[in-house]
Amino acid sequence: MEVNTRNFRPLSACACRDANLRAVLDHATRHFQNIRKLSMDVFSGREDHFARARAARFTALSRLPDLLEQLEENATAAGTVVHWAADAAEARAIITDIAKAANARVIVKGKSMITEEIGLNPALEAAGAEVWETDLGEFIVQLAGEPPSHIIAPALHKSRQDVVKLFAEKLNLHGESIPELTMLARQALREKFLAADMGITGANMAVAATGSVVLVENEGNIRMSTTCPRVHVALMSLEKVVADMDAVADILRVLPRSTTGQKMSSYVSVLTGPRRQGETDGAQEMHLVILDNGRSKILADPLLRQALACIRCGACLNVCPVYQTIGGHAYGWIYPGPIGTLLSSLLLPHAETRDLPFGCTLCGACKRTCPLSIDHPKLMMALRERVAAKRQNRMGAAHSLLARHPRAYRMAVGAARAVDPQLDLLPRLPGLPGLSEFVDSRHPPELKKPFTARRAKAKAKKERS
Amino acid sequence: MQAHLFIPCLVEDCHPEAAEAVVEVLEHLNVEVHHPAGQTCCGQLAYKTGDLKNARVLAARYLDVFAAPGPVVCPSGSCVKMVRTYPELFAPGTDEHARALDLAARTFEFCEFVAGLPGADQLGAHLKTRACYHGSCQLQGQTDDGAEAPRKLLRGVRGLTLVEADRADRCCGFGGIFSLQFTAVSNALVEDKCREILALEPEILVSAEPSCLMNISGHLARLGKPLPALHVAQVLAAGLKKETPPWK
Numbered sequence: 001m002e003v004n005t006r007n008f009r010p011l012s013a014c015a016c017r018d019a020n021l022r023a024v025l026d027h028a029t030r031h032f033q034n035i036r037k038l039s040m041d042v043f044s045g046r047e048d049h050f051a052r053a054r055a056a057r058f059t060a061l062s063r064l065p066d067l068l069e070q071l072e073e074n075a076t077a078a079g080t081v082v083h084w085a086a087d088a089a090e091a092r093a094i095i096t097d098i099a100k101a102a103n104a105r106v107i108v109k110g111k112s113m114i115t116e117e118i119g120l121n122p123a124l125e126a127a128g129a130e131v132w133e134t135d136l137g138e139f140i141v142q143l144a145g146e147p148p149s150h151i152i153a154p155a156l157h158k159s160r161q162d163v164v165k166l167f168a169e170k171l172n173l174h175g176e177s178i179p180e181l182t183m184l185a186r187q188a189l190r191e192k193f194l195a196a197d198m199g200i201t202g203a204n205m206a207v208a209a210t211g212s213v214v215l216v217e218n219e220g221n222i223r224m225s226t227t228c229p230r231v232h233v234a235l236m237s238l239e240k241v242v243a244d245m246d247a248v249a250d251i252l253r254v255l256p257r258s259t260t261g262q263k264m265s266s267y268v269s270v271l272t273g274p275r276r277q278g279e280t281d282g283a284q285e286m287h288l289v290i291l292d293n294g295r296s297k298i299l300a301d302p303l304l305r306q307a308l309a310c311i312r313c314g315a316c317l318n319v320c321p322v323y324q325t326i327g328g329h330a331y332g333w334i335y336p337g338p339i340g341t342l343l344s345s346l347l348l349p350h351a352e353t354r355d356l357p358f359g360c361t362l363c364g365a366c367k368r369t370c371p372l373s374i375d376h377p378k379l380m381m382a383l384r385e386r387v388a389a390k391r392q393n394r395m396g397a398a399h400s401l402l403a404r405h406p407r408a409y410r411m412a413v414g415a416a417r418a419v420d421p422q423l424d425l426l427p428r429l430p431g432l433p434g435l436s437e438f439v440d441s442r443h444p445p446e447l448k449k450p451f452t453a454r455r456a457k458a459k460a461k462k463e464r465s
Numbered sequence: 466m467q468a469h470l471f472i473p474c475l476v477e478d479c480h481p482e483a484a485e486a487v488v489e490v491l492e493h494l495n496v497e498v499h500h501p502a503g504q505t506c507c508g509q510l511a512y513k514t515g516d517l518k519n520a521r522v523l524a525a526r527y528l529d530v531f532a533a534p535g536p537v538v539c540p541s542g543s544c545v546k547m548v549r550t551y552p553e554l555f556a557p558g559t560d561e562h563a564r565a566l567d568l569a570a571r572t573f574e575f576c577e578f579v580a581g582l583p584g585a586d587q588l589g590a591h592l593k594t595r596a597c598y599h600g601s602c603q604l605q606g607q608t609d610d611g612a613e614a615p616r617k618l619l620r621g622v623r624g625l626t627l628v629e630a631d632r633a634d635r636c637c638g639f640g641g642i643f644s645l646q647f648t649a650v651s652n653a654l655v656e657d658k659c660r661e662i663l664a665l666e667p668e669i670l671v672s673a674e675p676s677c678l679m680n681i682s683g684h685l686a687r688l689g690k691p692l693p694a695l696h697v698a699q700v701l702a703a704g705l706k707k708e709t710p711p712w713k
Contacts, residue, residue, distance in 0.1 A: 009646065009647065012647055012649065012650050013647075013648075013649035013650070016649050016650050016652075016653040017649065022653070321635055321636045321638065321654050322647075322650055322654075325650050325653045325654060325657075326650060355646070357515075358642065358643065358646050358647070359643070359646075359647050359650070360640070360643065361602070361636045361638065361639065361640030361643045361651075361654075362513065362602075362640060362641075362643075363602035363603075363635075363636035363640070364602055364603075364605065364606045365602070365635075365636070367606065368605065368606050381512070381513075381515070383515075384513070384514065384515030385515040385517050386515070387515055388514055388515030388516050388517075389515075393514055393516065396510065396511060396514050396516055396519070397516070397519065399506070399510060399511070400506075400508075400510075400511050400516065400519035400522065400523060402505070403474075403505040403506040403508075403523055403526075404505075404522060404523065404526060406502070406503045406504070406505050409505045409506075413478050417478070432645055433645075434644070434645030434646055434647075434648045435645060437648040437649070437652070438644055438645055438648050438651070440687075441648075441652045441655070441656075441683075441684055441687055442655070442679075442680060442683030442684050442686075442687060443682075443683045443684075443686035443687055444683065445475070445479035445480070445679045445683065446479060447478050447479060448478065448479060448480075448481055449481065450477050450478050450481055451472055451476065451477045451478075451481035451484040451485065452472075452477065452500070454481055454485060455484075455485070455488070455500060458485075
């Protein structure tokens with residue numbers, strides 16, 4: 001999708017004025033929080049399991065080059081063709097070439113944020129292929145011609161009524177209830193699975209020790225996409241590799257619980273190479289595309305690299321008051337919410353993302369929820385620092401100057417109190433354009449006789465008596 | 466026992482009653498209170514806009530202001546959090562870093578400090594009111610005790626009915642600079658907050674964070690449904706006196 005992060009501020013203002021969107025977001029994010037909480041409340045040894053998942057991810061990050069080499073070696077030994085892509089354009093070219101070579105006319109896809117990141121679908125379509133998203137939510141947003149608005153629930157911003165209308169318009173399929181709509185999508189997609197020449201997925205994890213790709217899902221569409229077509233292509237960003245199956249288990253104990261409150265997702269596929277001799281199903285050709293796209297640069301930063309530990313459970317989005325209010329699209333790119341703000345800021349050019357780290361109240365709900373204890377607010381601050389270093393803030397600088405000189409500071413506040421104790425003139429202050437809107441919906445505080453003066457007076461009174 | 470008062474800029478000039486109440490409660494618990502001169506801003510504003518240079522300068526100033534040993538007590542979770550961030554602003558091994566570590570370790574949010582004092586559980590405060598408590602984000606995630614201390618103190622006030630909104634710990638939408646840059650989102654959040662608070666029909670709004678109080682009460686005033694917005698210290702101080710509290 002087109003990067004629109006520059007317009008984060010106006011888009012966010014627009015989004016929170018959309019009452020329907022607010023209601024849908026409120027319902028959906030509360031639902032996700034509830035199911036997660038129910039599951040976490042009965043997860044015995046939760047903190048230990050979190051620590052193990054964290055260790056699995058951070059250990060992998062610390063030995064990433066080794067693990068990637070090992071992954072390549074073992075995947076190749078299992079019969080998978082491994083490709084390396086430095087950036088999005090390279091990854092698109094590699095995958096469209098595979099599609100052309102396989103003469104793939106119909107392509108089915110499992111839900112994958114990484115294919116969104118590289119804008120894969122338009123490239124495949126331009127090469128003449130018919131591309132079908134097969135995750136129900138992703139199918140819905142594809143029909144609507146929209147990007148996903150949540151990393152695990154792409155159509156989170158859509159109400160049931162929206163989907164009823166969409167199916168009628170785009171597919172001439174008529175249903176009302178959620179089971180009915182799901183069944184209609186299932187029937188439509190079943191034909192695509194059977195007709196597909198190629199399946200494309202992302203990867204939740206890749207296992208260095210075995211050369212396997214691990215995929216976590218609930219709908220079975222990924223299982224179908226990887227086993228029905230002749231060719232399977234898995235695209236992974238390079239940080240997704242973990243050491244071994246123990247690490248996979250440690251992460252799987254946490255990921256579904258943190259995502260949907262499930263002990264385990266309905267399907268976990270572990271794919272190690274294509275169909276072997278004598279086997280009756282599975283792809284005949286398997287490709288693994290390992291994408292960097294700016295990540296090795298992030299890896300070099302000792303603080304910011306922790307953003308790459310993310311296992312994409314989406315819990316930080318659901319608890320974020322800003323995400324709850326504006327949804328995913330307002331962020332202007334495919335990664336929304338707290339982790340999305342960090343990823344977009346790190347993956348996109350700086351000039352595109354200056355506003356992103358400021359669209360956060362620093363309330364810390366994300367950090368408290370993250371099973372891997374990623375410190376989103378701290379990283380947000382590091383990004384703010386990066387922006388501030390290039391941006392002049394005269395009001396801020398003036399305030400800091402005053403604050404260094406207590407007498408001048410007291411005089412300035414005293415003068416303000418004398419002239420405008422109710423702060424009626426506040427909106428007219430130059431350099432702070434948000435103030436008038438701020439004051440429109442909030443009565444500003446009153447400048448009162450300061451505490452220091454009151455205390456001095458009370459003390460004097462005490463001494464006199 | 467002695468303690469130094471760290472009075473946030475917002476409290477000094479806009480909410481001085483909270484600071485006076487802090488003194489009253491501490492003195493009631495036999496704490497001798499000092500108020501070091503020269504307090505302006507702890508650097509939080511600069512820090513949150515990403516201006517680390519000025520944040521560092523202001524932090525260094527506060528290391529001097531609070532150089533005298535002994536606990537430092539502040540009626541704001543976010544300002545305390547800022548002081549606890551000071552060590553990150555200075556290079557390890559420097560004198561400032563060592564002093565920042567020391568100051569961070571002896572700086573306490575008011576409720577956290579009071580809850581740990583002898584006699585805090587038998588404060589003897591009595592106040593008949595229906596109070597809605599708003600838990601500030603900045604108190605959470607520092608220490609578990611810190612987030613619970615205000616509730617513990619309020620529960621100890623006889624006659625006080627403590628109510629908490631649906632999402633008591635959800636951000637009120639202020640976030641400092643956030644409320645000026647993302648005003649529409651900030652407004653939406655404070656609207657949610659006020660709706661959830663008003664649904665409980667409280668007589669007073671209580672929090673341990675002056676900026677949340679300013680934000681929420683400011684919006685309640687614009688809605689034409691003002692509530693007395695009080696720091697926990699004010700509720701405790703009023704409960705220790707016989708006379709009718711000033712907001713009634």
